[in-house]
Amino acid sequence: MKSFKIVLGDITKVKTDAIVNAANTTLLGGGGVDGAIHRAAGPELLEECRKLNGCPTGEAKMTKGYRLPAKYVIHTPGPVWQGGGHHEAELLENSYQNSLRLAESKGLRTVAFPSISTGVYHFPLDAAARIAVRTICTFLETSDSVQEVWMVCFDERTKQAYEKAATEWKSIS
Numbered sequence: 001m002k003s004f005k006i007v008l009g010d011i012t013k014v015k016t017d018a019i020v021n022a023a024n025t026t027l028l029g030g031g032g033v034d035g036a037i038h039r040a041a042g043p044e045l046l047e048e049c050r051k052l053n054g055c056p057t058g059e060a061k062m063t064k065g066y067r068l069p070a071k072y073v074i075h076t077p078g079p080v081w082q083g084g085g086h087h088e089a090e091l092l093e094n095s096y097q098n099s100l101r102l103a104e105s106k107g108l109r110t111v112a113f114p115s116i117s118t119g120v121y122h123f124p125l126d127a128a129a130r131i132a133v134r135t136i137c138t139f140l141e142t143s144d145s146v147q148e149v150w151m152v153c154f155d156e157r158t159k160q161a162y163e164k165a166a167t168e169w170k171s172i173s
C-alpha cells in the first residue's frame, strides 16, 4: 500500500532511502535545509557535489548520503519566487517530479522532501504546498518502485499548510 505522510521534524534525522535537498544551482551548499544536510552528512558530500557541475533549477541530481541515516541525497534547486510570472509554479513542480523520477529510476522505495522554495526562496507557502501534494500524489498513483513519500516540515505553520493542501487534494481527486 503506497502512502504519503506529512510529519514535523528535521529531515537530516530521517531514515528513508533518499532525502531531497532544497539546494541551489551550484550544489555547493548554502543555508537552511541545504546547510543542515551538508553539516550532518559530513565533508564527503561536498566533495561528491563538486564533481556534479551544478544543477539547473527544477532538475535533480543524486549523491550518496554519507553520515546521514538516509542512503542517498537527491539535490534539486527549487525556483526563487520572483512574483509568479517567471514560471515559478512549473519549476517547483519540476523539482518534485524530477526528484521522484530519479528515485524511481534508481529503484528506491522511500523518499522524504523538505518544503522546497518556501524558505529563503520565498515561494508562497499555500501555493507551494498545493503543487507539492498534487505532484507527489499523482506520481504515487503510477510509480512501481517508490512506495512511500514523506513531507518533513520544520515548523508547525508549514505542516498545517501541507495538511490543508492534502485535505483539499483528497476532496477533489
Ligand code: ADP
Residues within 6 Å of the ligand: 009, 010, 011, 012, 022, 023, 031, 032, 033, 034, 036, 037, 078, 114, 115, 116, 117, 118, 119, 120, 121, 122, 152, 153, 154, 155, 158
Ligand atoms: P529554499 O531556499 O528552497 O527556500 P530553505 O532551506 O530556505 O530552502 O527552506 C526550505 C524549507 O526547509 C523551510 O520550510 C525551512 O524551514 C525548512 N528547513 C530548514 N532546515 C530544515 C531541516 N533540517 N529539516 C527539514 N526542513 C528544514
